[in-house]
Amino acid sequence: MMTPETTPAQPGHMNGLDVTAALATIDAIKADSSLGHFQFRARNTWISGGENRSRIRDFYGAGREDDSRSEPFTFTNGEPPVLLGNNEGANPVEFLLHALAGCVTTTFVLHATARGITIEHLSTELEGDLDVQGLLALDESVPAGYEQIRIRMDVKANCSEEELADLIAFTRQHSPVCNTVCRPVPVMLERKLDVTETVRTAV
Amino acid sequence: MMTPETTPAQPGHMNGLDVTAALATIDAIKADSSLGHFQFRARNTWISGGENRSRIRDFYGAGREDDSRSEPFTFTNGEPPVLLGNNEGANPVEFLLHALAGCVTTTFVLHATARGITIEHLSTELEGDLDVQGLLALDESVPAGYEQIRIRMDVKANCSEEELADLIAFTRQHSPVCNTVCRPVPVMLERKLDVTETVRTAV
Numbered sequence: 001m002m003t004p005e006t007t008p009a010q011p012g013h014m015n016g017l018d019v020t021a022a023l024a025t026i027d028a029i030k031a032d033s034s035l036g037h038f039q040f041r042a043r044n045t046w047i048s049g050g051e052n053r054s055r056i057r058d059f060y061g062a063g064r065e066d067d068s069r070s071e072p073f074t075f076t077n078g079e080p081p082v083l084l085g086n087n088e089g090a091n092p093v094e095f096l097l098h099a100l101a102g103c104v105t106t107t108f109v110l111h112a113t114a115r116g117i118t119i120e121h122l123s124t125e126l127e128g129d130l131d132v133q134g135l136l137a138l139d140e141s142v143p144a145g146y147e148q149i150r151i152r153m154d155v156k157a158n159c160s161e162e163e164l165a166d167l168i169a170f171t172r173q174h175s176p177v178c179n180t181v182c183r184p185v186p187v188m189l190e191r192k193l194d195v196t197e198t199v200r201t202a203v
Numbered sequence: 204m205m206t207p208e209t210t211p212a213q214p215g216h217m218n219g220l221d222v223t224a225a226l227a228t229i230d231a232i233k234a235d236s237s238l239g240h241f242q243f244r245a246r247n248t249w250i251s252g253g254e255n256r257s258r259i260r261d262f263y264g265a266g267r268e269d270d271s272r273s274e275p276f277t278f279t280n281g282e283p284p285v286l287l288g289n290n291e292g293a294n295p296v297e298f299l300l301h302a303l304a305g306c307v308t309t310t311f312v313l314h315a316t317a318r319g320i321t322i323e324h325l326s327t328e329l330e331g332d333l334d335v336q337g338l339l340a341l342d343e344s345v346p347a348g349y350e351q352i353r354i355r356m357d358v359k360a361n362c363s364e365e366e367l368a369d370l371i372a373f374t375r376q377h378s379p380v381c382n383t384v385c386r387p388v389p390v391m392l393e394r395k396l397d398v399t400e401t402v403r404t405a406v
Contacts, residue, residue, distance in 0.1 A: 016251030017287055026339060036336040040297050044304035046325035048219030052308045054301040056293045062285045073293040077305030082265045084220055084228065090259045090276040092306035092380050094243050095298055098257040101247035102280030103295035104392065105255045107338065122249035133239040135310065135379050136229055145382030152395040172392040176338050177295050179348030185384050189307065189375040192355040
């Protein structure tokens with residue numbers, strides 16, 4: 001199935017974004033920076049081997065719990081046979097590339113729109129190098145994660161080459177997923193205690 | 204739809220993993236460390252606004268191009284209305300949480316199996332804090348990415364509390380996505396030049 005590369009223009013819209021709504025959001029956060037705080041969430045259940053499934057629905061942002069999604073999105077992680085799975089889904093490090101591709105794309109579209117640049121075409125190709133000796137703990141000098149990720153962006157837009165180069169550099173600095181990957185971000189991994197059980201015992 | 208939390212045991216399998224195949228993989232990489240090098244890939248196309256779609260299929264690993272997937276996996280990024288979208292899909296920072304949840308889970312299952320620990324139940328809940336002032340470039344002192352991510356793991360397995368605590372700490376150190384988030388990983392973002400066009404012009 002082919003996906004459309006361009007979309008019919010709507011009044012007040014640019015690059016498919018509602019410009020009036022975008023400006024209102026930016027003004028609201030400028031007036032009250034606490035509206036910028038978001039908390040995103042995922043709940044995952046192991047199925048078997050390298051297969052597990054996430055549900056994603058609720059989040060907090062712009063000063064309230066979001067209620068726009070009546071049903072959760074569900075996504076299945078799997079592994080290919082060479083990594084002991086049956087291709088039940090893409091694997092987690094591939095989902096990370098999907099997240100990165102999408103974030104760079106959306107950040108580019110947002111800031112292009114803010115600069116009055118119309119995008120004709122935008123696609124990306126990503127490659128990430130990873131040595132599974134890290135995951136397998138075969139060599140503690142090998143990091144478990146990606147060594148490097150490369151993104152090649154194919155873009156056509158109504159601006160000069162210089163503006164395009166500047167926008168690409170700006171996108172790299174302001175994409176949340178790109179920044180999460182480039183910067184050391186603390187991840188706490190804790191065991192959930194069965195509070196229900198404890199409370200029940202106490203009662 | 205409920206997902207099964209336990210799976211019937213198969214001969215030679217533990218926690219749904221083929222133990223013989225796992226040991227053969229580890230031995231092969233020990234004998235030739237170049238087999239540990241993997242390259243994962245994604246191709247993404249912008250649709251409109253905050254909507255874009257990735258295709259994920261081929262990768263290189265264990266010394267060859269993988270051919271186990273006849274069709275690509277496809278995933279759609281979207282944004283909720285409060286972030287100027289129509290919930291076309293989960294958003295990129297949520298997909299990052301899905302990737303992280305799945306990677307921590309699979310890494311735990313792999314090393315539990317290596318230690319002879321049978322898992323009865325494994326689920327995780329993730330929360331990530333993010334200030335969109337970074338994305339919007341409203342305050343350059345605010346990082347664009349996650350400030351912190353918390354994972355609560357609910358696990359039941361046939362081992363002592365000490366073994367479980369050690370396995371959780373080991374998982375955090377050896378999960379590729381967790382390591383990619385915790386550690387600064389270089390991301391190159393470059394513009395793709397239209398080589399086809401250049402070649403065609405040259406011919």
